[in-house]
Amino acid sequence: MISSSSAVVIGASGGIGAAVAAALRASGRFAVVHALSRSGTGLDLEDEDAVAAAAAGVADGPAPTLVFVATGVLHHGKAPERSFRAMTADHLLRDYRVNTVGPALAAKHFLPLLPRDRPAAFAALSARVGSISDNRLGGWHSYRASKAGLNMILKNLAIELSRTHPLAVVAGLHPGTVATDLSAPFQKGVKPERLFTPAYSAERLLAVLDRLTPTDSGGVFAWDGTRIPG
Template identity: 55%
Template sequence: MAPQAIVIGDTGGIGAAIRAELEARGYAVHGLSRSRDGFDVTDEASVEAGLAGIEGPVDLVFVASGALGTPEKSLSQLTPAELASQFAVNAMGPALVLKHAARLLPRDRFARFAALSARVGSIGDNRLGGWYSYRTSKAALNQLLHGAAIELARTHKQLVVAALHPGTVDTPFTADYPRDKLAPAEAARCLLDVLDGLSPAQSGGFFDYAGKEIVW
């Protein structure tokens, strides 16, 4: 029987590549997205309903959804609405997925849950300032995943929960970025290789696409 995976946001640039790579590795993949399925990570009823139709056990859950919004260049541009919007999509959304997907994760064997974070969510690595809402939402995501990993380790002793930084990937999300970018397929391979290489002792950690741990 093929291992099962769920990819949230499988119609996006990274999400589609993650799904394709998982299928190439022999997984049966359940994809859920807002554009195709109306799956809204900011609405708990939508998350619960979308996951209710999937039967476990599920060996891997990957949350590839997210939003950049309009990054603030200065504190004067900060607004409550942008802060709330970024937190809802980038932090609350993956946490709600984990809350309702936990029942699908096996307790008797290796399993993984990952969500896309970002290096700019690192407080220790922040040397430029700005991007207040996006940075804060990703830092909050990291804390939520870290806390969940501690709790779930009590019942799912072989589970790995990870926050993953994909690098700068060539998608519409990064269309205005001048720097060198990874192809989505390459990023997907790297992220899944990193996830495969993590042990339960590393659950709750924050890693980049090369497998290097990122400072909180």
């Protein structure tokens, strides 16, 4: 039976985002699945006015019980830095705007739409390399730092949201290595069984999210359900 709630997927034109939107539609759990993206609906997470307008549009329908932010940037003309000597302000700020500020603005405008009387979730794609304590190799300065910043934003959101939405969960999700444009230059050497299709990754991430409870809120979890240290 379709519920009276909706789901929102931000970044629904990307590989993982499109697969998440398709899986949510196929599940039949939501009255509406809003598939939002810059290319599809004009939602640019770097434009707060566009984010606010998108949230206002969602607010006209059933309340969302899931907001899934599937945006992110890794290379796109700027290869991850192997050394601190390769760092530039432009690269650092670009990754921070997309990977940290974008999801933060999405939270600012979409979290108020979550119902207070039933379970709900806000999730964003993070990455294992955003873990400070798990960093053994260094490098990838802009990407690592922007994902670490995202993880702190998610922790802050979880603390604040728990005061008004005790049944809600905020979580970062690490999808593993997925066969998308984002990971394309870095798939060499990945074992075939660890290179996931977008559909498989979406299935695993949604299964992990379904198992989380408010006591897990603020954490970052891998595709197999393991918690990633901060």
